[in-house]
Amino acid sequence: MSAKSSIALIGPGAIGTTVAAALHEVGRTPVICGRTAHAQLTLRTDDGQVVVPGPVLTNPSEVKQPFSLVFVAVKTTQMAATAPWLSALCDENTVVCALQNGVEQKTQFAEYLPGVAVLPSVVWFPAQREPDYSVWLRAKPRLTLPETPHTAVVLAALEGTRCEVDVAADFTTIAWRKLLQNAVAGLMVLSGRRAGMFTRPDITALAYAYLRECLQVARAEGAQLSDEVPAEIVARFQNAPADLGTSILADRVAGQTLEWDIRNGVIQRYGRVHGIPTPISDVIVPLLAAGSDGPG
Structure with a gap:
């Protein structure tokens, strides 16, 4: 784990792998955290593939400092299991971007991250996990974020990537x-x-x-x-x-x-x-x- 890293990602599934690959392509490779150790992540598109180097961390004790931005791409049914990662990766200065379904994202995180800025999002792209653990991205990735002071942190991280970001006043x-x-x-x-x-x-x-x-x-x-x-x-x-x-x-x-x-x-x-x-x-x-x- 690089001490210079400022972005972490929890949950390298279909959505998480897509965002990690978008960041990696522009030299902002995140520290990746998950349940299963992988040497790398692979995103397949119509134009080829992107390989994100690992390893995927599987033990929160491996994290030695908080991060400025943490993307969380786990299912809401996995929130309790994610709590140790949130404690290790986040402090009061962290912005957490929830790449999750639903309209209750901020409520979901309140129990685990009191006092931490949680930014909900809407994910607008179909990505699916393949049998070989690669991810097939079937459309251009796009996120919608609410208009808040913390939104700028995510915009800066994804600037110039394949993942488009819209900011909605009426989120x-x-x-x-x-x-x-x-x-x-x-x-x-x-x-x-x-x-x-x-x-x-x-x-x-x-x-x-x-x-x-x-x-x-x-x-x-x-x-x-x-x-x-x-x-x-x-x-x-x-x-x-x-x-x-x-x-x-x-x-x-x-x-x-x-x-x-x-x-x-x-x-x-x-x-x-x-x-x-x-x-x-x-x-x-x-x-x-x-x-x-x-x-x-």
Whole structure:
């Protein structure tokens, strides 16, 4: 580990590897921390591949100083296991950028990082882990960040990289729009199918109905989303490669715990807070929860 490093990254999965590769290409290779030791990370794109030198650190005791910027790309279901890394890498001067799903990122980190600046983000690129542990990036990477004083730290780190960064004054609306996209992707888990399934008329109708339910909750939470959003999201899936998956589907295939609560349960939970009926969520959420947590 270089004492000169100012950027660290926790979670070298699909999203983490993409960001690490973007930083490495411009000479800002982060210190990489994870559960599994890897000698290097490999990102594959249509233009070739980027190899990020390791090693991936697996023991928080190897960290000898705090970092100015820490990207966290672990699933929200892994937050408790990430706590030792956060303690080792962060102090009151650290900016933490959460490369995670959902609209509750700051709340998720509050328990582990009191007094530390946590910057939520919206990740707008499909990247998937391959059997050889490389990552296949299937579109240009892009992040959306809120307009805050700490945003400048992430902008400086990613300046000139392949990863574009947008800064949104109305981050709430952007984050909820992405949540709606993630929520309807949960249907792929229940069917065991990829994006091609959204070309079925019956799935299209179900997706529209579910997204209209989600839209009501999003608006109650302050998101300024139009009536056209459900159609736009469904069209995005219909126009995607038929074999395009999603992280929650990959976790289901691998038999891993699912992010069902922050992607789908949140609609049901916030609907109850605002007195909004969520009949479709009331069916989808228990099925996803049982698929994730059992028993049986």
